[in-house]
Amino acid sequence: MLKPLFLCAATAARFASALEFTIAGGQIYTPGLAILNSPQPGTPLGGHTIEVSLDVSTNGRLPLPPYPENSPSQLHNITIFLYSYETGRNFTISNGTESATIASLGDIMTSEPGSTVKHVKWTWPDCLVGDGQPSEIDSARGVYNISIRQSFRLNGEEHYTVFDVPISVTNRIEESFDRPSCDELDNDLLTPEEVRESADDLPAMFAPGDSTTLETSGGSDGLAPGASGQGLGSAAARGWGERLSWLSVAGIAAVMLL
Ligand SMILES: *[C@@H]1O[C@H](CO)[C@@H](O)[C@H](O)[C@H]1NC(C)=O
Ligand SMILES: *[C@@H]1O[C@H](CO)[C@@H](O)[C@H](O)[C@H]1NC(C)=O
Ligand SMILES: *[C@@H]1O[C@H](CO)[C@@H](O)[C@H](O)[C@H]1NC(C)=O
Numbered sequence: 665m666l667k668p669l670f671l672c673a674a675t676a677a678r679f680a681s682a683l684e685f686t687i688a689g690g691q692i693y694t695p696g697l698a699i700l701n702s703p704q705p706g707t708p709l710g711g712h713t714i715e716v717s718l719d720v721s722t723n724g725r726l727p728l729p730p731y732p733e734n735s736p737s738q739l740h741n742i743t744i745f746l747y748s749y750e751t752g753r754n755f756t757i758s759n760g761t762e763s764a765t766i767a768s769l770g771d772i773m774t775s776e777p778g779s780t781v782k783h784v785k786w787t788w789p790d791c792l793v794g795d796g797q798p799s800e801i802d803s804a805r806g807v808y809n810i811s812i813r814q815s816f817r818l819n820g821e822e823h824y825t826v827f828d829v830p831i832s833v834t835n836r837i838e839e840s841f842d843r844p845s846c847d848e849l850d851n852d853l854l855t856p857e858e859v860r861e862s863a864d865d866l867p868a869m870f871a872p873g874d875s876t877t878l879e880t881s882g883g884s885d886g887l888a889p890g891a892s893g894q895g896l897g898s899a900a901a902r903g904w905g906e907r908l909s910w911l912s913v914a915g916i917a918a919v920m921l922l
């Protein structure tokens with residue numbers, strides 16, 4: 665089991681609830697069809713932009729859009745927000761709508777046509793400028809979640825899931841003329857309960873050893889040949905705990921408890 669990468673004593677308390685991640689081969693598996701390549705949970709970030717790298721082809725199992733209308737599995741859209749209950753901010757990285765400014769990004773699925781990996785590059789907004797830990801009480805810098813929201817159809821069933829990846833905005837972010845204003849990107853914060861109610865509760869899927877099958881229009885593309893016919897239902901019914909221990913035993917996934 666990996667030790668938390670960045671949490672100091674002060675922030676550790678804020679992640680009181682255990683956040684579990686299924687990581688194999690450096691990729692973070694999500695409750696959906698997309699797989700996160702980077703950033704890793706717990707990474708301190710800064711620079712000119714934040715870059716979120718997502719494989720939207722379930723590592724080559726799902727074709728790229730446009731999908732045939734009746735395709736049993738499709739990734740309709742991905743929206744991404746950067747929010748923090750610590751700072752009270754909830755910025756739009758992409759809400760799927762092309763905005764007039766370049767402050768928030770447009771449809772992720774249609775960006776970088778032909779590429780199964782989407783590199784979502786978003787210019788840090790002005791209130792995150794600084795270096796190191798937040799120094800003032802009302803600073804917008806500090807711990808955040810990258811909230812990755814997927815609308816998708818899996819084997820004929822529609823889903824909407826929320827996947828939060830903790831990061832910290834503590835590396836150097838320099839002032840620059842092209843930084844959007846935080847206020848223009850800010851949204852209301854919902855309570856964790858409200859967020860949970862709006863989304864489906866699914867486990868991380870498609871990690872090595874996971875038997876969730878993925879039916880595409882070309883037929884069923886099961887991960888494990890012997891496991892065909894096992895849909896999400898049976899995979900979910902097996903229980904997350906059991907899947908976790910299976911993954912650890914097999915030594916192919918690192919489960920990080922923050
Ligand atoms: C990040 O997300 C987790 C789980 O959704 C939540 O418990 C935690 O409070 C969030 N962290 C921040 C800094 O908002
Ligand atoms: C995402 O897809 C869902 C399901 O098709 C749809 O209801 C929703 O409006 C879409 N959102 C965006 C931002 O396109
Ligand atoms: C998407 O974000 C932009 C910029 O923040 C905003 O103008 C627009 O109303 C948002 N659209 C939706 C559907 O939330």
Ligand SMILES: *[C@@H]1O[C@H](CO)[C@@H](O)[C@H](O)[C@H]1NC(C)=O
Nearest residue numbers: 745747754851852853854859
């Ligand atoms: C952040 O704002 C978006 C857009 O309004 C919303 O869908 C999302 O649930 C919000 N996140 C939180 C944690 O409140």
